[in-house]
Amino acid sequence: MPADVPAVAEPARSDQQDIYAVIDLGSNSFHMLMVKVVGGSVQVIGRVKRKVRLAAGLNENLVLSRRAMKRGWECLALFAERLQDIPPQNVRIVGTATLRLARNVKTFLHDAEHILGHPIRVISGEEEARIIYLGVAHTSNCEQNRLVIDIGGASTEIVIGKGFEPLKLSSLHMGCVTFLDAYFADGLLTEDNFNTAIAAAEHTLAPILPEFTGLGWQVAVGASGTVQAMQEILIAQGMDETITLERLEAIMQQAVVCGRQDQLSLVGLAQERRQVFPSGLAILIALFRALGIKGMTLSGGALREGVLYSMLPELQESDVRHRTIASLMVRYHIDQQHANRVADMAQSLAQQLSPRWSLTAFDGLGLLHGAALLHELGLLIEYKNHHHHGAYIISHSDLPGFTRAQQQLLMALVHNHRADINRELIAKQTMTSVLLTVRLSRILRLAVVLSMRRRHEALPNVTLTGKGEQLVLQLPAGWLDQHPLMRAELEQEVQYQQAAGWELELQ
Template sequence: MSKKSSSNLYAVIDLGSNSFHMLVVREVNNSLQTVAKVKRKVRLAAGLDAENNLNQAALLRGWDCLSLFAEQLQDIPVENIRIVGTATLRLAKNVAIFLATAEKILAHPVNIISGEQEAALIYKGVAYTSSGQGNRLVVDIGGASTELIIGEQAQAKLLYSFKMGCVTWLNNYFADGKLNQHNFTQAIDAAKAVLNPQLEKYLTIGWNTCIGASGTIQALQEIMVAQGENEQITLTKLHCIQQQAIACGDIENLNIKGLTTDRKPVFTSGLAILTALFESLEINNMFLAGGALREGVIYEMTGLRASHNVRQQTVNSLMVKHQLDLGQAERVKSTALKAFDQLKMTISEDDTQAGPLLAYVSSLHEIGLSIDYKKAPQHAAYIIDNTDMLGFTKAQKQLLSALLINQRDELNLSLLAQQSAISYASALLLCRILRVSYTLALRRTDGTIPEFSLILAEENTLIITLPAQWLAQHPLRAAALASELELQAKHNLVLQVKEK
């Protein structure tokens, strides 16, 4: 008996210059659920000779990888499968030899897309999976090409594919394996020369946020978090990591805290290209994207539309899935945002995401109740830790988890210190706001939350002022506030409750 295929399954295979990827998703209620991800380092671009022909070893690496992917495709409808080839297959003169065997192995056609098509699909993937307001600059450093796109919401405005990548730059400027200032300078200057003809177009349009979508950016974020930094990529951090690399002497001995073994071969060449981008485009900071080319192809296949606010869509979906009390979520959120508005002048200017993240965590504060009341905060943190949340970075999820586990009962401030989405001081303040908001909303009824004012005084003293006689008239919440005062005092945090 033949197995019936699932029409709600979709697969995309990305034949990249450095790695081959397969992504399989299931469409559920107008959203996508990842069911399989497979990645293999093929380093196809490393197999290009001086005449741009792929050597036999590279061809075999590619075909061996596709043999692994082929089995998964057997149970997915033909119309739900896309296989795309990028920069190296665009360059290879003997691409027909590769394709003939590849298509036989996969039993599906391979579409070699242009650089512009690749850039457009990358932007689509970012638009569906990453947050950001206004113009966004999207950067994707591949093995043999680098795509730069400026767009707003789901619409790309300017896109270009540059003929440089981490594998080709490795071969051109780090072929001797040496990590020294000379090799880095040559690689950076060469990347700037490639960028220069298109530079003015990007600078003229401008952007509000910059998002990176590649293994190089993923590796950099892992390094920064491992080294106790926040997840923001800046030029200063790039220069620092470059010096760490130079101190290692050569690629074979590259040992940077946070850099995984599989990323080592092409990391320094990708770092050089990214440094050139930061310096040429005067990029202030960059964040990691939630998706790129593969996600763009998937969303194009499914026809799903991008949300104007990816993170809010994710939160709304979780609230429905876990059957949260929408009224109570709104009461706690509105109370928390009112408190935040009174205290926002004490928040660091760098912590621009503090307010939005407080809104999201307030909406989700009861998500743990879907498992059990007694340990609801711990359950809530577990759910967030183990849920794929489109639009949220890894560090932002870590902050949400830390806030949720600290929403009531005993405090565990070490979790707030471990996250890197915002400063510890800001995270601590959000935690205290959430706890007070939770307490004030205990009645779970509209119109029962009192008017209040909050002041953050010196030495972590938080002063809340309530209406006259309110504490006497509301003994349950008065007792809860008294208990909260004691819980915070255990950590040298002063909570003063006053009445007008």
């Protein structure tokens, strides 16, 4: 073995059968994801990412340079140390576009596998697209046709699927590293450079457009670092998380103003993404223009998650959001019977208001149901501020099945399900209207109070009506006199809502 290749890892000696690792040898970066299966869900216990820029070492003859291979080997030596404590059968390592293209790939793989002590599987472009789609499907909730796009270092995968089934997929030879070298090699961020890169991407896309646009989709998600970087920029600049063509072109103009690659400074752009962001942005603009994409959000998973869930058949729940909520309920010892009682009451109240109040936008009813099931998430910590603790847990947890904005709304609902109402938290919602958040909060609060005795037979038959934003809660005649504690709680709730500027009347 060459002298500059790091030493081989020792064999795994651990019996920790519930720990898994996936390594993705990408064309721009190498990633390692480590998880532990806890309570019917996966808990991330480690992420390691190193920018290797393997694609930059691929010459016109598709020969990978020794320097690029060495960068890769040095990175894998870091990963190898973490793999020593994981059962071999729980480790998967995949190589993507650059390793598919390199004619001398066997040289790289020979030493890479020696360093890691595990086999490396170089997957085809179509297989990569399929796995990326499954990673998205296992971490996000969507019942409609979904367009998934992943811009890598040397390839871009495009998939249309429904549920867990990819319907049409393609892998194209264009990526943020290869386009950087081809169209931004002079280090200039000019309109000419951007337009040339965009035109090249559109030309690459042209052959696949009829089949993809003919099949159609209702939801578009991005699973790449470029899409993540773009979303972070939008949020940092005071916008919501939806990426549109207009916003992409506006960010491109901000980049052009910077003039040079080494002077690129955009509010919200992480330093580690700066080098390949312009080329990724050009490809993303071409995708939006060619495919007619109206809006795109960021997926919660991609290639690594697709590989991971293929090892975990017991977690391949068709309803991703249900799996996430069920796992939280188990891990934080939520009283499931009572949680369902509150969720049923919230649903009943929402149905009574639905003719007058629009609650279906942004999957409002689904998020109301989730918040009801999780409203006591923080009780495991302590009672007095359990609504704050629950909101903190939601805000800082990985929640497959929920977008970032949906997670924010879920957090706001749990935080505001009792006691003083935090209007500032409601106003910070990025994807949905303040009005919808207010309406869902009011329904959840009433459902919690009405279910306070934690017995189904103690639930009153109530009627909730609305006129504008005024709510009237009607209870059976004499019921409040027979239940003085409930009366006190409901009267206190009237005060809470009035303090927030919301009118609630008891009858």
